[in-house]
Amino acid sequence: MSNAENLFQNKQLDQQARQQRLSQVLRRPDIWQAANEQQRTRHGIASGYPGLDALLTGHGWPRGATTELLVDQSGIGELSLLLPALADMTQREQMVVLINPPFIPYAPALAAAGVRLEKLLILHPRGQRDQLWAMEQTLQSGCCGALLSWQAGPPPADKDLRRLQVAARDGNAVHFHFRPSSSAASPSPAALRLQLASDGEQLVLQLHKQLGGSAGQRLHLARNSDLTRRDRPLH
Amino acid sequence: MLWLCIQFPRLPLQALTRAQAGPDDGRPRAVAEQQLIVDANPAAGRRGIDCALTIATACALCADLELLTRDTERESQLLQELAQWGYSFTPVVSPMAAGPVENGESRAACLYLELSGCLRASGGLQPLLQQLQRELEQMQITAEMGLGHSPSAAHMLSQLSEHRQWLQEAKSPPTGQQWRQWISFTPSKLLDCDHKTIAKLYACGIKRVSQLLAIPLSEVGSRFGRGFVDYLARLNGSRHDPVASYQPPPQFHSELFFPSPLDNSEQLLFPAGRLVRELCQQLQRRQLYAQQLRWKLDFGQKGCKVVSVEVSRPLLDPQRLIALTKLQLERIKLEQEVQALHLTCDQLQPLEASALDDDLFGESTNLQRSHQLLDKLKARLGHEAMSGVTLRESHLPEQAWQSADTLILHSGRRQNGHQVKPVNAPRPSWLLQRPDPIKARNNKLYYRGEINLLQGPERIDGYWWQHHRHARDYYIARGEEGSLYWVYQDLTSEEWYLQGIYA
Known part of the structure; x- marks a missing residue:
């Protein structure tokens, strides 16, 4: 009698444990469930560009994940693509950290875009080990809204990218990783991979990979009209 | 008045060996001064090594004896640290340095604490004494305690083993009657006077203080001098017994000396942790906080290296301070062996209740987490690798911004007063x-x-x-x-x- 009871209890416990494990797996952001599609819609961080938001599964930049931006050339509007989201974060008292930016972030332009400069931190770590350490610590800390990092030196190993992705998930931070477009061919654990280029006038985005969504779309974003307005010749 | 005398009979040895990780590795050790042993550890004691032996005799008794030279400067520094520790219990503290060596024996260094003012705050006499004892054990310092109505009486009673036993179970301060009994019961060799006087007392047949007190004071004076009568009066409580009052220094300094030098920065972590814990205890009691910890690695005659750890916000959690220190120590390569580790905090700031990092439930807010992150980054990457940007008022584009110290991140809120506005024109990012x-x-x-x-x-x-x-x-x-x-x-x-x- 007691044996049978035990067996029954064991079975129940087993079932509970299994259910728990299953729900743990289902909670992962990279598992897509058709049934939950409604809940997931407003998950991302609004990028400030409605056209881009419509393309992304979370209707914005993926939260707690790495977004890779494959850029070869600066000046095509790669930073202004992120500025609305960054400005929003700094206004919500979250830190934005820049690691190894290629040039000096120009304070008047950032302030004009609405970024609160006192929440901006710029790091120039020496050596790749220090750089990876700083990136991981920043992402994990939980106080950092976004981390922008520029790849300097050799491409990071696959396991390092994976660690950064995990750190971003732990700290619920957005990691924007700028890489040369030559690394598009190599696989990456990033949740979103975007190639940025210019067609001469506009910024062209190409989706290479998107977790839980479709990829391959192209999007043309116009530059700020204040910049591209052509003055009439004086004579 | 209720005076507690804490004697440190093992201070010469402990000042030198306190930095070791284990409690004792069983190796016989002794401290020598002027060719005489002044202190020996229990392992050496079992081999028959005692105070007042010559070095030659001691080495003959125990061939593998490790001899250390007495360092009175380090001892007095340790005593100052102990005084600082005592100051956290009561504001009336007086350290007394060890006396000069005389016939191989010397008066041990001791600390006087006036307890009557702090009994209630510590929850009574017994909890207070237990706490004192526990913390001394943590610091690995042997101590003997005695209570008295005057410092002289406390000092004398701390040598009386019956009194020490009573003190283990004492729940309330003794009455005047009890004290008089203790004092008259004391053998007269425990009186704090020179050997000649004690020899004279025994020659007169005075073996206990009670016999001495029975003699009229004028006769005692003519036999043993005015100084001795004075001492008796202080012992009795009929005369004031002044001791030098101790004022804590405005900074914290502590050091650990390694008898066998360390050549690995990982080995430094244990002594560093102990120093940090001492610092945190001090700071918490005095309601101060340190903005900068300065570590000095002493290479003996080959110079030293200073490492500083900066703390942006009041932080009294030893674990976090140790973690920050660890980040710094990992960065340095030791080229020489470290002989001593010093910790100095120069600027101690008063702590405000609102400024403390952790609230009651140990939850940290976003801002506090960002301070912790900044401290960590600063510790590993160095000050120069971090910067912020601010606006500056200038027409010239390259002067319209300036690299800002990360301190502005610390201010947390916008500064009041004049605020620089960016120019209203498209500027490059x-x-x-x-x-x-x-x-x-x-x-x-x-x-x-x-x-x-x-x-x-x-x-x-x-x-x-x-x-x-x-x-x-x-x-x-x-x-x-x-x-x-x-x-x-x-x-x-x-x-x-x-x-x-x-x-």
Whole structure:
């Protein structure tokens, strides 16, 4: 009698444990469930560009994940693509950290875009080990809204990218990783991979990979009209 | 008045060996001064080594004895630290240094604490004494305690083993009657006077203090001198017994000495942790906090190395301070063996209740987490690798920003008063470190291909009143591949430069 009871209890416990494990797996952001599609819609961080938001599964930049931006050339509007989201974060008292930016972030332009400069931190770590350490610590800390990092030196190993992705998930931070477009061919654990280029006038985005969504779309974003307005010749 | 005397009979040895990780590795050790042993550890004691032996005799008794030279300076420093520790219990503290060696024996260093004012705060006599004992054990310092109504009485009773036993179970301070009994019961060799006087007392047949007190004072005076009568009166409580009052220094300093030098920075972590814990206890009791911990690694005669750990916010959690220290210590490579580790905190700031990091439930807010992150980054990457940016009031584009210390992140809220507004014109998000020259040929500009001017000019002309005039016409230009550049023509030299990129 007691044996049978035990067996029954064991079975129940087993079932509970299994259910728990299953729900743990289902909670992962990279598992897509058709049934939950409604809940997931407003998950991302609004990028400030409605056209881009419509393309992304979370209707914005993926939260707690790495977004890779494959850029070869600066000046095509790669930073202004992120500025609305960054400005929003700094206004919500979250830190934005820049690691190894290629040039000096120009304070008047950032302030004009609405970024609160006192929440901006710029790091120039020496050596790749220090750089990876700083990136991981920043992402994990939980106080950092976004981390922008520029790849300097050799491409990071696959396991390092994976660690950064995990750190971003732990700290619920957005990691924007700028890489040369030559690394598009190599696989990456990033949740979103975007190639940025210019067609001469506009910024062209190409989706290479998107977790839980479709990829391959192209999007043309116009530059700020204040910049591209052509003055009439004086004579 | 209720005076507690804490004697440190093992101070000469413990000042030298306190830094070791284990409690005791069983190796016989002894401290010598002027060819005489002044202190020995229990392992050496079992081999028959005792105070007042000559070094030659001691080495004959125990061949593998490790002899250390007595360092009175380090001892007095340790005593100061102990006084600082005592100050955290009561404001009336008086340290007394060890006496000179006489016939191989010396008066041990001791500390007087006046307890009557702090009994209630500590929850009574027994909890207070237990706490004192526990903390001394943590610091690995052997101590003997005695209670008295005057410092002299406390000092004498601390040598009386019956009194010490009573003190283990004492729940309340003794009455005056009890004290008189203790004092009269004491053998007269425990009186704090020179050997000659004690020999004289025994020659007179006075073996206990009670016998001495039975003699009229005037007769005692004529036999043993005025000084001795004075001492008896202080012992009795019929005369004031002044001791030097101790004032804590405005900074914290502590050090650990390694008898066998360390050559690995990982080995430093244990002694560093102990120093940090001592610091945190001190700070918490005195309601102060340290902004900077300065670690000094002493290489003996080969110089020293100073490492400083900066703390942005009041932090009293030893674990976090140790973690920050660890980050710093990992960065350095030890080229020489470390002989001693010093911890100094120069600027101790008063702590305000609102400034403390952790609230009751140990939850940290976003701002506190960012301070912790900044401290960590600063500890590993160094000050120079971190910066912020702020606006500056200037017409010149390269002077309209400045690199800011990360301290502005700490202020947390916007500064009041005047606020610099950015110019209301499209400015590039990247600025070049220094303007890059652009080639101009046949009225065309080339920078990685031909570039076309879209907008401009915006004339910025400044500092004409100074030696170096800046007169520039700024344009927005587009490169061949679609990049937008911020370029200018220097009006004095008519040359073109690239200064910013609209990223």
